[in-house]
Amino acid sequence: MKPSGTTAIVLAVLRREMQSYFVSPVAYVFIVIFLLLLGFFTFQVTRFFEAGQADLQGFFQWHPWVFLFLVPAVAMRLWSEERRLGTIELLLTLPVTVTQLVMGKYLAAWLFIGIALLFTFPMVLTVAYLGDPDMGAVFCAYVGSFLMAGAFLSVGSMTSALSRNPVVCFILAVVVCLFFILAGYPPVTGTISAWAPVWLVNRVADLSFLSHFLSLQRGVIDLRDVLYFVSVITFMLYLNGVLVRGRKSA
Amino acid sequence: MIEVDALSKTYSGVPAVEDLSFSVAKGEILGFLGPNGAGKSTTMRMITGFLTPDRGTVRVGGYDVVREPLAARRKIGYLPENAPVYEDMTVQSYLDFIARIRGFGGAQRKKRVDATMARCFLGDVRFQTIHTLSKGFKQRVCFAQSILHDPDYLVLDEPTDGLDPNQKHEVRQMIREMSVHKAIILSTHILDEMEAVCTRAIIIARGRLVVDETPERLRTRSPLHGAVSLSLAPCAVDELTARLQGVEGVDRVALLAAEGTGVTLRVFPRAPEVAIAEGIVRALGIGPFHIRSLFVEKGRLDEVFREITQTPPSATAH
Numbered sequence: 001m002k003p004s005g006t007t008a009i010v011l012a013v014l015r016r017e018m019q020s021y022f023v024s025p026v027a028y029v030f031i032v033i034f035l036l037l038l039g040f041f042t043f044q045v046t047r048f049f050e051a052g053q054a055d056l057q058g059f060f061q062w063h064p065w066v067f068l069f070l071v072p073a074v075a076m077r078l079w080s081e082e083r084r085l086g087t088i089e090l091l092l093t094l095p096v097t098v099t100q101l102v103m104g105k106y107l108a109a110w111l112f113i114g115i116a117l118l119f120t121f122p123m124v125l126t127v128a129y130l131g132d133p134d135m136g137a138v139f140c141a142y143v144g145s146f147l148m149a150g151a152f153l154s155v156g157s158m159t160s161a162l163s164r165n166p167v168v169c170f171i172l173a174v175v176v177c178l179f180f181i182l183a184g185y186p187p188v189t190g191t192i193s194a195w196a197p198v199w200l201v202n203r204v205a206d207l208s209f210l211s212h213f214l215s216l217q218r219g220v221i222d223l224r225d226v227l228y229f230v231s232v233i234t235f236m237l238y239l240n241g242v243l244v245r246g247r248k249s250a
Numbered sequence: 251m252i253e254v255d256a257l258s259k260t261y262s263g264v265p266a267v268e269d270l271s272f273s274v275a276k277g278e279i280l281g282f283l284g285p286n287g288a289g290k291s292t293t294m295r296m297i298t299g300f301l302t303p304d305r306g307t308v309r310v311g312g313y314d315v316v317r318e319p320l321a322a323r324r325k326i327g328y329l330p331e332n333a334p335v336y337e338d339m340t341v342q343s344y345l346d347f348i349a350r351i352r353g354f355g356g357a358q359r360k361k362r363v364d365a366t367m368a369r370c371f372l373g374d375v376r377f378q379t380i381h382t383l384s385k386g387f388k389q390r391v392c393f394a395q396s397i398l399h400d401p402d403y404l405v406l407d408e409p410t411d412g413l414d415p416n417q418k419h420e421v422r423q424m425i426r427e428m429s430v431h432k433a434i435i436l437s438t439h440i441l442d443e444m445e446a447v448c449t450r451a452i453i454i455a456r457g458r459l460v461v462d463e464t465p466e467r468l469r470t471r472s473p474l475h476g477a478v479s480l481s482l483a484p485c486a487v488d489e490l491t492a493r494l495q496g497v498e499g500v501d502r503v504a505l506l507a508a509e510g511t512g513v514t515l516r517v518f519p520r521a522p523e524v525a526i527a528e529g530i531v532r533a534l535g536i537g538p539f540h541i542r543s544l545f546v547e548k549g550r551l552d553e554v555f556r557e558i559t560q561t562p563p564s565a566t567a568h
């Protein structure tokens with residue numbers, strides 16, 4: 001027996017998490033609801049076909065709102081369930097670091113959401129059939145959506161370490177994520193700019209998932225936007241690790 | 251060697267473990283006894299690194315569990331209280347996960363998992379989802395997890411809790427078989443279990459160590475130890491007690507029952523090590539008494555346990 005490398009441990013954790021998604025109906029229910037919601041908003045609310053534009057604006061604009069509820073639903077059980085069932089005691093006494101565990105769990109959930117995102121691909125095919133969308137822009141929007149989902153997820157992973165009650169974790173995650181959306185939501189920025197100086201409005205909007213997601217949708221992968229999402233994820237996961245370690249002395 | 255030195259832990263101002271020190275060497279099975287809430291689980295959680303001690307150190311195989319946690323944990327197998335496992339996995343995939351984490355790769359991993367399942371009699375349920383298993387099997391799965399990497403040190407928190415007598419027997423059997431090359435700590439509040447399995451016992455009460463000795467020595471603390479229990483055919487009780495009082499070494503005679511069907515009484519020696527059985531047989535042998543049974547009490551562990559864990563620690567200091 002040799003000490004296992006970090007990658008091997010992260011992969012082992014990731015693998016186990018993935019297994020538990022797909023042995024339960026949760027994974028399938030999630031994917032179906034995700035597709036139904038996105039389809040409903042895109043076709044019924046945006047009136048996709050009647051808009052007469054063959055682009056995916058009306059599809060991607062709903063992603064933040066669907067993620068707002070579904071990503072915390074995936075994330076809520078990540079750590080709270082370990083505590084509720086007591087399995088955390090075994091997990092934290094295995095020869096692994098908290099960082100490896102946080103990474104493994106997070107990556108598994110992110111990958112899972114990525115898979116759900118891939119299932120929306122028929123949308124792209126439909127648009128490509130109807131018109132001639134800018135495939136580069138579509139690709140960038142997907143990257144943006146995936147990164148944004150990752151940011152939502154990191155918030156949910158962090159809050160799931162706060163309580164053993166998954167409902168509490170879910171609500172906390174939605175509230176924090178809502179803040180990250182609203183900070184850049186035009187109706188909100190509009191209200192703020194009525195009394196606040198422009199620079200402040202911009203700083204607040206810079207914090208928002210929305211503005212960075214919109215910027216990525218324009219068809220260029222701006223490193224600043226990528227860096228923004230990566231920083232949010234890193235920060236939230238760092239906090240996640242601190243919270244998990246904190247429980248040891250409590 | 252597991253060395254626990256001056257370990258203390260407080261939960262929001264309430265001490266759970268106080269200044270606890272002991273050590274366990276390879277080949278030993280240490281019974282960790284105490285009433286519920288004594289601090290057994292808290293101590294084991296600090297030994298395995300799940301909780302960080304407020305004060306004191308734990309060294310496992312020479313590694314400090316706080317400063318070199320990974321090296322220490324590689325050497326430990328841990329069965330937490332209530333045997334928590336991922337219930338949505340099958341037995342085999344769960345053990346496979348543990349083997350991956352423990353650094354076994356390829357064919358070696360498969361061999362390990364198979365061997366462990368065979369050893370814990372899990373072969374028949376290997377493809378069964380854990381939540382469909384009975385409590386005894388779940389316990390066994392968690393036990394299997396703790397011995398998968400053949401650790402030098404085993405920490406078992408109430409390993410037979412909630413099992414039926416046959417399952418208890420099986421688990422004890424497995425523990426005894428493994429003890430030769432390992433240092434094992436086993437917490438329990440079942441005294442018979444401790445006596446059946448352990449080579450040494452420590453008793454804690456309110457977070458403090460009160461006793462550290464072998465189960466046999468522990469028995470001698472019982473007020474009953476060395477007493478002779480007698481049962482006779484109906485007879486003149488006064489004459490009987492008078493004759494027993496006259497036996498060399500006898501301190502007092504306690505009459506337990508005197509009915510038409512017979513007499514039972516207990517004779518206490520002046521000190522536990524004074525043998526009085528032979529003197530009693532000789533005194534009563536000349537008649538007219540008919541001895542139906544006679545035996546020398548070894549002492550009751552539950553009495554010792556109760557006495558030790560209920561009186562303030564200062565009164566039982568040894």
Ligand SMILES: Nc1ncnc2c1ncn2[C@@H]1O[C@H](COP(=O)(O)OP(=O)(O)O)[C@@H](O)[C@H]1O
Nearest residue numbers: 250261266284285286287288289290291292293
């Ligand atoms: N997480 C916790 N928070 C607060 N108090 C605790 C916690 N865990 C245990 N305790 C308290 O610490 C004491 C020792 O508990 P424990 O170590 O579980 O005892 P045992 O395993 O011997 O039954 C008990 O009084 C218990 O109520």
Ligand SMILES: [Mg+2]
Nearest residue numbers: 290291292331
């Ligand atoms: Mg306990």
